[in-house]
Structures are given as structure tokens and as C-alpha cells.
Amino acid sequence: MTVVAGTPKVASLADLFAVAYQIEADAVERYDLLADQMATHNNPELVAVFRDLSRAEAIHRDEICRLAEGVNVVVHAQRMASWSRGESPEAASLDEAHYLMTPWHALQLALAAEQRALAFFKSVAESTKDPAIKKMADEFVEEEAEHVNLVHRLIRKYPKPVDNWYTDPDPPVSQE
């Protein structure tokens, strides 16, 4: 596997920490945005799910800051080029959101996000020649793989929605 085109180039351990930090920070921001959307559209169950996901990603983000020790990951991440195509891998897809979505759908978004993050760190681990980067990238791979398994377990707790779950005979009108 090679590093996907359009992704930030990881040339040092500091770069890896910065990218990892940014991935988690973007995920937090995205889940908060989705929670806000659901709050606006009166879907409290989904607000709770997205807030929980946001909190989980915030823990990972803070953990990366701790691991990075002397590196100011926030500043370093700003200096690095970001994803020129697509989006930060762990940011849940905004286009898949819907005001009638269920926790099952939210967890499907989370699963896809975790799988993209896993693929990204795998690509870094497999393409680097720097043993320090490889060691840390492997740790991130392991962590993301755990998250993928966790989301799979969570999904099993919720029934798959019916096919026409998004049907609404009276769709919302924008509120002034």
C-alpha cells in the first residue's frame, strides 16, 4: 500500500504526531457539527451519540498531544499541508447525514471514518523508511483497529433501519 495522493507528507516523527493530532481534532469538530445539526433538527438521540463520539475522539486527540511531548502539534499541524483532495480521514461524512437518521446510521459513519484512519496510518507505516515513524505509525494502526472493532460491536446493539427510513410526508421547511 502506498500513501494516498493528496495527503500530508509524513517526513518526521513530529509530522506524524501533527497529522495524527489533526485527524483526531477534525473528527472532534465534525462530530460536534453533526451533534449541533441534530440538535437543530430535534433528534436528541443522535445528539447524544455524536457528543459521545466527539468526546471519545477528544480523548485520543489529547493523548496524541501527550505522546508528542516536546512537539507543539497544533502549530506544527497548521504549517503542514492538509488533504488536498477529499477530507481528513477520520472526519465523519457530512453528506451521509440526515435529520431522520438513527444511531445505526451514526455508527456506520463512525465505522467508515475509523476505517479510513486505519488505512491512512497503515499506508504511513508501510511506506516509511524511518524506524521511529514506523513504530509510532504501527501503534496508531493498532489503536485504530481497536476502534474499528469497538464500533462494530456497538453497531450490533442497534437494529438496522427499514429501507425507507428517510421517507417523510412533510419534510421540514427552513426555520427563520
Added chain:
Amino acid sequence: MSVVEMRAACKPGDYKSDIKPIWCPGCGDYHVLMSFSRAFAELALPPEDIVVVSGIGCSSRIPAYTSCYGFHGVHGRSLALATGLKVTRPELTVIVASGDGDGYSIGGNHFLHACRRNVDMTYVVMDNHIYGMTKGQPSPTTEPEFDTALSPGGTGLRPFHPLVIALASGANFIARCFSGEPNQTAAILVEAVRHPGFSFVEILSPCVTFRPDEREWKNLVHAAPVSATNDPAKAARRIMTDDGFNIGILYRGDRKPFQPPVGQGSAVDLAELERDFEL
């Protein structure tokens, strides 16, 4: 502060307001807002030097969600407002936001003449091929066979072709983007703002509530196979024959922007104007 320092200091978040958008979850306009803030950060412009002008519709809510100056104007008249603003305050960066109903139907005539006038500003149309805010009536870009409650079996009308109209009317920069590619859209917006004259950027922005079929757009969009041309004839042929999902900068013209002299005697004297209006 140098440009490099300024750029480092500007973060996309600086261009977002505290107001939470009320668009439907899944709406492409969320991504467009993201692209705006990323483009503004890349341009390293202070928020107070940017004005986002809009008309009416879901897309026209966008000024409120930015920290820049904004003008939520009347239906279809955003370009008229923006033109007045830009010619009197040329130092400002003026971005006009609209949708396919506001921009191509109610504001269709302003669109033609704004292209023709070629004032240095950027016109962004978030096109979802439907009137979303008013619950799904067909817009000028709705496909003829698209079935709605108000047009059973479809309108049967040929859709408006905004990029061709823009080219024929004299727009100096024409691009098509997809909201689901916010970084690419931001990069094109940066180019649009930097290009002198009237820049027209059409952003395909799905309405998942009234056009759930538009979720498929992400699988249909593709990069324009050739780079932008400055030859209007070549651009016309490409735009007329593409499939509507070609993404990228399609035309970069070299017409001189229209900018009347300001503050040199020919500008309107506001006091005089006020006297003229006295009864």
C-alpha cells in the same frame, strides 16, 4: 505583518461566526461554508476586508455563518447590491452567494449583466437543482423529467445552462465545483477571488431532503480532463458538451474589469443626492 506571517496567523475557524447553521443535515452547503472559511484563510484576508452578499434561499444564509461583513439582501438582487458595493469600495473583497432559484430565476437578469459588466468580484452559486427552502419546487436547473408535487411527471422544460450563459455574457472566470470536495473547492475559490474581473463559480451542492437522488453526485463528479482555456470558443464547446459533472476551472478570460472612478468628481455626492430626494 508579512504575507507569510499573516497566512500562518489566519485559521479557517477565524472566518466562522458563532451562529449555528440550520441547514438540513447532509446539505452540501455545510461543505461550501467550510470551503469559504478555508479559502479566506488561504487568501489571508482580514475578515473585515471581506463582504459576503446574498439574496434569499437556503444558500443565502451563508453570510450569517461567517465572521466577515455580510448583507442578506432581497431575492435575486444580491449581484446588484454587490456591484454597488464593489464599485464604491474597490478595496474590499466581495463574494456573492446565491442558489439556483435566487440566482438563475429571480436574479437571472442580474446574472447576465453582472457577467457583462465584469466588476471584480466572485459569484458563487450553490446549485442543488431545486427550491429547497420552499419545499421542493423545480428550479431553472431542475431536470425536465424530475417529478415533484407541483410538477407531476416533470416540467418538460430544458434546464438553464449557467456556465454557458456566464461565458456568453462575458464572465472572466468560470469554474464548477462539487461541495463534497471542500479542499478542492476552497482552492478554486482562491483562484476565483485572485482572478481579476467577474468570477463565476458554480458549486454542485446536493439537497438531500428534497433531492435524495443527489447523494449520487459524489460518484458522478470527475476532474475536468483539460486545463482551463482563455479561448471563449474553445471553452463554449467544452462546456456545452460536458456532462455537467466536470469539476475544475473551465475558463480564465483576460478582459479588463469594470471599475468606474471613485472619489474623483464623477462619483455620486451623497449630500447632493439627498438634496435631490428632498420633497
